[in-house]
Amino acid sequence: xxxxxxxxxxxxxxxxxxxxxxxxxxxxxxxxxxxxxxxxxxxxxxxxxxxxxxxxxxxxxxxxxxxxxxxxxxxxxxxxxxxxxxxxxxxxxxxxxxxxxxxxxxxxxxxxxxxxxxxxxxxxxxxxxxxxxxxxxxxxxxxxxxxxxxxxxxxxxxxxxxxxxxxxxxxxxxxxxxxxxxxxxxxxxxxxxxxxxxxxxxxxxxxxxxxxxxxxxxxxxxxxxxxxxxxxxxxxxxxxxxxxxxxxxxxxxxxxxxxxxxxxxxxxxxxxxxxxxxxxxxxxxxxxxxxxxxxxxxxxxxxxxxxxxxxxxxxx
Amino acid sequence: xxxxxxxxxxxxxxxxxxxxxxxxxxxxxxxxxxxxxxxxxxxxxxxxxxxxxxxxxxxxxxxxxxxxxxxxxxxxxxxxxxxxxxxxxxxxxxxxxxxxxxxxxxxxxxxxxxxxxxxxxxxxxxxxxxxxxxxxxxxxxxxxxxxxxxxxxxxxxxxxxxxxxxxxxxxxxxxxxxxxxxxxxxxxxxxxxxxxxxxxxxxxxxxxxxxxxxxxxxxxxxxxxxxxxxxxxxxxxxxxxxxxxxxxxxxxxxxxxxxxxxxxxxxxxxxxxxxxxxxxxxxxxxxxxxxxxxxxxxxxxxxxxxxxxxxxxxxxxxxxxxxx
Numbered sequence: 001x002x003x004x005x006x007x008x009x010x011x012x013x014x015x016x017x018x019x020x021x022x023x024x025x026x027x028x029x030x031x032x033x034x035x036x037x038x039x040x041x042x043x044x045x046x047x048x049x050x051x052x053x054x055x056x057x058x059x060x061x062x063x064x065x066x067x068x069x070x071x072x073x074x075x076x077x078x079x080x081x082x083x084x085x086x087x088x089x090x091x092x093x094x095x096x097x098x099x100x101x102x103x104x105x106x107x108x109x110x111x112x113x114x115x116x117x118x119x120x121x122x123x124x125x126x127x128x129x130x131x132x133x134x135x136x137x138x139x140x141x142x143x144x145x146x147x148x149x150x151x152x153x154x155x156x157x158x159x160x161x162x163x164x165x166x167x168x169x170x171x172x173x174x175x176x177x178x179x180x181x182x183x184x185x186x187x188x189x190x191x192x193x194x195x196x197x198x199x200x201x202x203x204x205x206x207x208x209x210x211x212x213x214x215x216x217x218x219x220x221x222x223x224x225x226x227x228x229x230x231x232x233x234x235x236x237x238x239x240x241x242x243x244x245x246x247x248x249x250x251x252x253x254x255x256x257x258x259x260x261x262x263x264x265x266x267x268x269x270x271x272x273x274x275x276x277x278x279x280x281x282x283x284x285x286x287x288x289x290x291x292x293x294x295x296x297x298x299x300x301x302x303x304x305x306x307x308x309x310x311x312x313x314x315x316x
Numbered sequence: 317x318x319x320x321x322x323x324x325x326x327x328x329x330x331x332x333x334x335x336x337x338x339x340x341x342x343x344x345x346x347x348x349x350x351x352x353x354x355x356x357x358x359x360x361x362x363x364x365x366x367x368x369x370x371x372x373x374x375x376x377x378x379x380x381x382x383x384x385x386x387x388x389x390x391x392x393x394x395x396x397x398x399x400x401x402x403x404x405x406x407x408x409x410x411x412x413x414x415x416x417x418x419x420x421x422x423x424x425x426x427x428x429x430x431x432x433x434x435x436x437x438x439x440x441x442x443x444x445x446x447x448x449x450x451x452x453x454x455x456x457x458x459x460x461x462x463x464x465x466x467x468x469x470x471x472x473x474x475x476x477x478x479x480x481x482x483x484x485x486x487x488x489x490x491x492x493x494x495x496x497x498x499x500x501x502x503x504x505x506x507x508x509x510x511x512x513x514x515x516x517x518x519x520x521x522x523x524x525x526x527x528x529x530x531x532x533x534x535x536x537x538x539x540x541x542x543x544x545x546x547x548x549x550x551x552x553x554x555x556x557x558x559x560x561x562x563x564x565x566x567x568x569x570x571x572x573x574x575x576x577x578x579x580x581x582x583x584x585x586x587x588x589x590x591x592x593x594x595x596x597x598x599x600x601x602x603x604x605x606x607x608x609x610x611x612x613x614x615x616x617x618x619x620x621x622x623x624x625x626x627x628x629x630x631x632x633x634x635x636x637x638x639x640x
Contacts, residue, residue, distance in 0.1 A: 031369035032453040053370035070456040071505055075464065094464045096455075096505065140428045140475045147430050147478040148485060170472055193505070196468040200428055200475075207434070211524045214433055214479075218528035222535035229539030236546035243550075244557050251561030255568030262572030266579035273583035276590055283601060284589070287608040294612045300619040 025059035035069045037102045038062050048102050067102040071193055072112070074119045080203055081128055083136045088206060091139075092199035093127055093177070095119060097190050104189030118188050123195060126180040134173055135164075139200060142169040170197060352384035360396035362448045365389070371449060393448035398512055401463055403470070404438030405517070426522060427471050433479035436520045439491070441466050441498070442512040450508025458507055462498075466514070469497045479521070483529075487516045 030036050035050035040062050049055065050069055057064065078092040097119065099105045109115045131139065144166050168176075178195040185192050202210055274281040294300060356379050357363040363375040365382055366389045382388035404425025408415045425436050443462060445451045455461050473494045474482050482490065495514045502509050521529045593600050613619065 029369040032366060032371050033456075034369070051370075052366070052368075054368040068456065070454055071461075073457050073460055073464070075460075094468070096461065137432065140432065141430050142472050142476045145430075145476050148481055149478050150480040150484055170475055196464070197471070198464055198468050199423065199471065201426065202428070202434070210432070210434055211522060214521070214525045215528040218525070218532050222528075222531045225532065225535035225539045226542075229535075229542035232539075233542045233546035236543065236550055240546075240550040240553055243554050247554070247557045247561045251564040255564045258565070258568040258572045259575075262575040266575045269576070269579035269583045273586045273590075276587070277594070280590055280593060281586065283604075284586070287604060290608055290612050294616055297617065300613070300616045301622055302619060 022059050026056050028055050028057060028064050029053070030055060030066075033068065033070050034066045035099070035102050036067070037065050037106055039065065044103050044106070065102070065106055067099045067105060068112075069099070071096050071098050074116055074123075075198075076120065076123060076127075078199065078201075079124060079127070081131045083131060083139065084133055085135045087136045088203040089131075089136065089139070090199070090201045090203060091127065091131060091197065093123060093174075093195060094198045095123055095178075095181075095195045096193040097185070098193055099189060100191035101189035104187075106189070108188045109190075115188065115190060118190070119185060122181050122184045123177065126177050126184075130173055130177045130180065134168060137164055138166055138168045139170055139173055139197070141166045142171055173197070349384060350381075353381045353388075355380055355382060355390055357392060360394055361392045362395045364391045364393060364448050364452060366391070371453070374448060391448075391452060393445055393451060395445050395448060398442050398444050399459075401441050401443075401459070401466065402438075403440065403463075403467065404436070424467065427474050429474055429479040429482050430476050431478045434522045434525070435474065435479055435482045436518075436522050437470065437474060437482065438517040438519070439466075439470060439515060440517060441514045444510050444512055445508060446510035447508035450506050452508075454506045454508065458509060461505065461507060462502070462509065465501045466494070466498055469494045469501065470514075472497065483519050483521060487519060491516050 028036075030049065030052045032052045034052070035048055036055075037048055038045050038057055040058070045062070074095040074097060076093045076095070078090045080088055081091050082088050097115070099115075105115070109118060174195055174197050178192060181195060182192045201207070355363065357375055357377045359377045361377065363380060364371065365373050365375065367383065367387060369389075372388075382390055404421045405416050406421070421438075422436070425438050427435060427437060429435050441462065451458060470490075473490050477486070477490065491514045495511050498514065499511045502511065520526060
């Protein structure tokens with residue numbers, strides 16, 4: 001090979017390499033999950049690009065900035081907030097958001113961490129405002145759905161809580177936090193997708209009091225059961241006594257009735273028979289009585305005008 | 317092979333061994349191209365292909381080809397598998413007898429009910445990826461989103477029910493309602509996820525209140541026991557009394573029969589005696605008297621005979637001594 005051709009060959013390689021570098025720098029890939037803005041010497045040009053695929057830019061001069069396109073998470077810290085009826089509750093909210101204006105986002109926030117701190121500020125603030133202007137029950141309940149209770153609870157005192165009408169409810173309170181936050185966070189190129197109440201709890205003091213109340217409510221029910229049992233038991237035993245008396249006395253009545261009838265007819269029968277000759281009856285009965293009543297232990301006293309003596313006398 | 321022919325044609329100048337090396341190199345390159353481009357999708361999966369980041373196709377289970385060297389990117393998504401999230405507890409080791417850990421998950425499970433009481437609710441959610449494309453590209457952290465939404469939805473449903481409803485009366489209804497709401501939320505996020513089921517597990521009163529709830533149950537039992545005892549006593553006494561009453565009546569009837577029969581018998585006897593007696597009144601009377609005396613007197617220890625005209629018991633005829 002000649003010197004010239006060698007030189008040509010070298011130049012060719014260099015040109016090729018440079019061309020490749022330029023091409024690679026001009027090409028960039030956007031994933032389905034991403035969106036992009038292009039800056040030229042720091043100035044944004046051409047707006048948001050969010051169509052995925054292979055793209056071209058002016059190499060070296062333009063710079064690509066990638067941003068998430070998907071819905072992103074935000075989870076707030078639980079915060080202690082008083083409600084309008086002065087109950088202290090822990091409220092934990094979460095939110096979902098999306099970068100909908102990457103340029104604005106780039107200018108004002110640039111990173112997710114910064115966005116989170118903006119969300120913290122805005123959502124906490126609006127949450128506090130909204131929650132403290134509502135009653136606890138409105139935040140807990142969601143509708144005026146009729147509550148039902150087990151039969152044992154129903155008879156105990158339910159208090160006023162159950163009778164209150166819900167004007168807002170949990171969902172619309174979350175919605176109003178969302179509605180209030182949305183325009184504020186829009187400043188940062190962020191679209192708020194959703195704000196929801198995740199958890200809601202009493203603070204420790206209130207919780208302890210609620211537990212006490214729940215315990216006393218249940219004890220009340222337990223006591224009611226026991227005394228119901230006792231009452232019912234007494235009722236049954238009373239009925240038993242009544243039934244017993246009734247059964248026994250009815251039996252006595254019937255028995256006496258039967259006996260009386262029998263006695264009466266016996267009297268009748270005897271009378272009919274003995275009336276034929278009362279004297280003879282008397283005589284028979286006397287003899288019979290002697291026979292039945294006199295034995296060895298007796299001492300018999302007879303008058304001298306008794307028949308027996310008369311017979312003895314006459315036989316002398 | 318077209319590439320191969322082309323290169324073969326243009327490479328006429330070098331010597332034969334060189335040409336052979338080139339051929340081998342090209343064959344290897346093609347082989348690598350094909351082999352790295354091949355991929356399989358398992359029966360439970362779908363393959364999602366992105367070309368230069370852009371979604372192009374979802375591939376069914378089987379053997380497929382993609383353009384290698386970073387042009388086509390494959391993500392496999394398990395669409396048949398049912399995923400599970402647990403709330404208020406965690407399965408430590410699943411098995412015939414699974415072990416659970418319940419430590420420190422109160423924050424997930426303790427919630428307010430609509431009557432401002434507190435319940436401890438544990439539950440699970442099962443879900444499936446229905447649309448892999450949505451699942452991959454619409455929401456960044458789907459698991460966390462599902463967890464957050466499920467907690468929110470369950471609390472919303474529980475918050476509209478009394479503690480009794482939550483613990484005792486309508487567990488199934490709560491789960492069903494939450495399932496519908498959650499599916500709606502996930503659709504709103506276009507998460508590509510389908511809720512298979514929400515299932516309430518242990519639903520209890522809070523730890524501290526539990527003894528009081530148990531007390532209600534035991535009081536209920538006790539009530540039944542006391543009532544049963546009373547009935548038992550009733551059933552012990554009353555049938556016996558009924559029996560006794562019957563006995564009393566039967567006895568009275570027995571007495572009546574006895575009484576009447578005896579009266580009839582006595583009357584018959586008397587009548588018969590009388591009918592005979594009336595024909596020989598005096599002699600019969602005397603005979604009967606004497607016969608009786610004959611029967612009685614031998615049995616009597618002492619017989620005193622008193623004369624009415626004289627005062628006192630003496631003089632007397634002592635039949636017993638006199639007899640000796």
